[in-house]
Amino acid sequence: MNWNAWIPLLVVASSLLPGLIIFRLPEERVRTRITLNLIGAFLKLVLVGWMLWGVYQGQHFETRLALLPDLDLVLRAGPLSLIFVSLSTVLWLVTTVYAIGYLENSPHRSRFFGFFSLCVTATVGIALSGNLITFLIFYELLTLSTYPLIVHRGTEEARRAGQTYLAYTIFGGALLLLATVWLYTLTGSLEFTPRGFIHGLGEEHRTALIIIFALFITGFGVKAALVPLHGWLPQAMIAPAPVSALLHAVAVVKAGAFGIIRVVYDVFGIESAAELGVMSPLAWLAAVTIIYGSLRALFQNDLKRRLAFSTISQVSYITLGVAIAGPIATIGGVVHLVHQGIMKITLFFCAGNLAETLGIHKISEMNGVGHRMPWTMAAFTVGALGMIGVPPIAGFVSKWYLGLGALEVGEGWVMFVLAGSSLLNAAYFLPILHRIWFRKQTAAWPHEHNFGNKETAWALLLPPVVTALMALAAGLVASAPFSPLEWAQLIAQREFYQP
């Protein structure tokens, strides 16, 4: 019995099964639900840890189930998979704790946590997918399982946000399906392969390949919120804070970005893609998105909306790193997948805390809130500074590698994009920090909850503090073994230097 063949499947099942059970739990069985959630989350963490260790030592983890006569459902743990799967697993645990605190007395928690677990299942599945069809399956599952989370509040506004989200993602999904099937009819394979699997195709398929690439980018671009496909993201802010945190930091946008990474590296391969001449347009698209997102963020008064536009901008760093097509830029892009996730989830947790504890939704209401909620706001500050790229926080590492990578391959213009974006980041984050710490409270908090002498509930406070510390750590000890940077370097090595 080869256990390694089952572990990827178990990783997926460790959130799927609790999720399915939770659906059937009566609303009032809070304890059972929490236990199930936490058991699942911890189990997943252990399994992923095992895989990390194993892959580090050169073991193979692969689950293969027959799906169609010549196509299998493949779950495989490679370096690239693991970096995303670890991120999801860790952040799932944190978010679960947060969500338990956040939704303490709200209705339909069973449904919420059920879909929440499905959502994580889908994300982990995306991360572990060993071929495009598996990827596609989990990708669509993600679409479907996030929809109920977005409309969770059951208001008319939520419904409309949900419809918008679907309109975008279903459209994207259709394009992905087309691209996948088309590619399959050309190559007869969909297996993710380092450096791609399209080399064998002759020159006569060049146009088709370019169109397929465009279809892939458009399809994934919807979830990765590439301009002009980003419209759903700010609207989806209607969802409860843990959902926003998950959508923005891990699940949805990252799934899109991860898809782009997969397509460029493991489907087309950097060299083939560059040869097709599709990388520069991608880089430009990413650059435009970075600047556009930052600019829009500047003018939002609603905190969550500002964070949403910031996400649009930040996720495109990943795309940019990929599109620059050099080894160092790759490191920057991939590592940003993790770093942005940790930092952004911190920010969303904090925003959620503000809303839940004090009823604050608008930036203009945040004057002096640092004194009321020092720990939360400290975490927020770490996240915000990291986003701007202040050393030694994680964001700095990403930007550093991106810049270096661009210079390495002679794409100097990227430096301007990075600089401009950092400036804009500063422009929309620093005023907030100024308000938090240096202004006096001007009006009563809109809707204050009393948590005794604590600034807020433990379950709400702990997650952002933990993730903020992680963001700090990722920057401080960036070159420690098993750090995101180390893995990113491993991946880059595999993509560029191995035959």
Next chain:
Amino acid sequence: MLTEYVSAVLLVAGAIFYLAGTIGLLRFPDVYTRLHALTKADNLGLGLIVIGLSLQASSFAAAGKLFLIWLLVLLAGASVSHLVARAALHKGVHLWKR
């Protein structure tokens, strides 16, 4: 030979009665007179045809069956004519007057 000729004559006569009955059915002015025309054709025309055919019949059984048919048609025709007339009367169809 003779029976065949007799038979033919009877058949033609029957057909003529039928023709007369049909013309009556088509041309007479109201239900009651039409029924009058029809019953003649049924009773006599069919009777002549049955006799004509039974002259050619291969066995007595066959001839018997033909007569049975005639009887049944007589029975049915009479009853149905009665019913139709009665229904017409119930419905208030007036007798035709010149």
Next chain:
Amino acid sequence: MEALALLQDVFDILLGFGLLWLAWLALFSLDLFRSIVSFISFGLLMAIIWVRLDAPDVALAEAAIGAGLTGALFLAAFAKLQPASVNGKGSSINPQKQSSRKQLLRWLPALIMLWIASGLTIAILALPPHATGLTSEVTSNLTASGVSNPVTAVLLNFRGYDTLLEIVVLLLALLAVWSIGSSVPSIESEPGPVLDTLSRLLVPILIMVSAYLLWVGAHAPGGAFQAGAVLGAAGVLLVLSGWKLYPGLEGFPLRLVLTAGSITFVVIAILTMLVSGTFMQFPPAQASILILILEMVATLSIGVTLAALFIGSPPTDIKKL
């Protein structure tokens, strides 16, 4: 002989055109009642044509079921429609109502019909003038079938499975009619002495005829369906003369009679399977008696079913549940 052949041709042509003319009357006559009567005449003419085509079995079935019972059904429906509908008579063609658009809506289908008709004509005329079909297969297996009338052999032995399903179709129609028709008014009539006498005279004869057709079906034209139809006609006559089923029989006994044909079919089919190993394979020695039993029960069921279809509304036993 030439003259006779010519006469026959003229006769055929007259019959054919008469049939088409009656069909036209049935479909397009202004008076709906006249249409229905034309349709019944159409069925009778059809029966004559079946005889001309050497299909006496079909002729019997047509006369009894096609013209007789179907006609009775139409007449009964027409009678029931009168109070229910605002304009029951001749509502279909109303010269004043026809606009030019409606004219177009008539001409277009007419042209399409002509096109279809010509296509089908070509297709039919392209058929070889001689073809044996399955005649030889039927003839050579006739002795093993248990009956000597080839049509009965096909119906009850060679393609008995079709016939089983067909009996079920008939029963199903009754179930459907009962399911739908529970609120449809039943026919009320005052029979009067003449009809009463007629039915008393005619019903025994009809039953006898039915039995005769059933018996003779083994070797000559006739069989369960024709016999059943005659029985059904007897039932219709009884209904019309105001006879009613004894209330105690309206429930399970009636249902048993209705299903008896299908049940017997199934039972015999299973028995044959146990004996010969194959579904509905009659052992040649017992085929004839098995088919007779089958036909007898089927006749009864068919007759009662047809009469019940004519009545339309379910017996009170079903209705009240």
Next chain:
Amino acid sequence: MNTVFLYALVGIGLFCLGLFALIVQAHLLRKILAINIMGSGVFLILVALARRTEGGIPDPVPHAMVITGIVVAVSATALALVMILKVTESSGQPEFPDEESK
């Protein structure tokens, strides 16, 4: 031989006449009449063509098929007529309501 094709052609005539009436006639009773006449047309073709055998005996299989067909037709007619009554009962007219597109 002519008889065979003569009646087959009459059958086609009946089929098309019935189809035409089915389309243009609004009264449901007539539509059912039309279906019956179409069916008779098909049966006529079936039996007429069965007489193309060389010997005197026509092919019995079509005859059996037509008997089956006649029984099926009467079943369908009975069902249809009851349904017409119900439609008429609720709409007051033995026709399809106009507003519904067909």
Next chain:
Amino acid sequence: MGITFIDFPWAIALILLPLTGGLSCFLWPSVSKILGLVTVIGVMLSATGLGWLVIDKGVYHYLVGGWGAPLGIELYVDGLSLLMLMVTALVALGVSIYSIHYFELSYQRRFWPLWLFLLTALNALFLSADIFNLYVTLELMGLAAVALATLTGSHDAFTAAMRYLLATLLGSLAFLFGVVLLYHSFGSLDIAVLSERFESNITAWAAFGLISAGLVLKTALFPMHFWLPPAHANAPAPVSAVLSALVVKASFYILLRLWLEIFSQLDTDVDILFGFLGSIAIIWGSLQALRQTRIKLLVAYSTVAQVGYLFLAFPLAEKVGVTAWSAAVYLILSHALAKSAMFLAAGNLLRFGGHDRIADLDRVAQRLPITVAAFALAGVSIMGLPPSGGFISKWLLLQSALVQSQWGLVGVMLIGGVLAAAYIFKVLGRAFTQAPLPHEPGVVPATMEWAALLLAGGAILLGFFASEILAIIEIGSPFGAGEVKL
């Protein structure tokens, strides 16, 4: 009696069981529920037994009455018919479980015999290898279906069922006409014999035209779909489920069978016409579904659209036969399960709210979670999203189309999928929100909810067993052995 398990005549049981069941339900109406349920379970077991037999030993022949073709009637089961029988049994089971609590007592008595006769007709149809026998089963099926469709007793139901009756009778007649021409041209009613003797001539063309027209009318391919939406929408929920899931498929099955065995020998472009009409059906049906304000009508129009997909296989099969046909068969299976689940779920919503207006669903996601889950899962399959049977068939269809660069069809399929998502989420979106006028819910028994979920789950599960099922489809190679396979 030396009958071992494997020798047991499962095929005959598939016909006789529901037949006797129907008769018994008529005879003893007070216990019809139990009789019906036992029968359907028996049918399920028989279908399983037959499946075992066929998978084990290959194609199954049965000479009814021992005569054999061309004189007698033959039953024939290959992978295609086996799957149809199995999905019929499965849907029948779900629908029967559902019906236990759906109908009131007086309707139970009407429903069960009719429904079991319908099941008889379906089984007999899928088993038959004889075109006249197919006609009889078609009529049996049609009359039973129409009678069942009237069970709601509403004015709309009768009008709709009347249209349905006329359409189905006309379709059967055209089919019969074609059968007549085939018989008189080639002297047999057996499909295999006809296949051997078939040659292309004018009569064969006419037969093809008549049979196709009749079956297309019964399958409700655009523009012959006019009768379907009202009939399916106004029938009681379990009946709608059966009509959409199985009855429409039965006529398509005959068309497919005859096309494959007989008419493929004609050199025709009708496949392109089918593809064209199918494309319009997909777009038109989906748009109509999107316009509806009542769930059941929406679901019914969705059937019109999904039928369109089935016909896309015809033009695609020219070059990649096996793949395209497998896709169509897979679609039949997954749509049967998904659509029946969807209609049952719609029935629950109707019972729950007393209406089926989409705008007034009023938080049913909270209050009927299992029903909404069933609707959603079925919707996943209808949209063709993974993992589901619908996805597999869409994948195969897309693959066939892309291999041949049939861009038009590719576009239609993608647009159809997006539109399907639009109309399904039109319903699901309202399931979460509160209606302007909140109302007191009616009681929906658990069996009715779970029956829907069971079927929907089946549609999803189909997405995981594609290899096995595609292997079953090819038993007896109904699509021709020599064809190119992708």
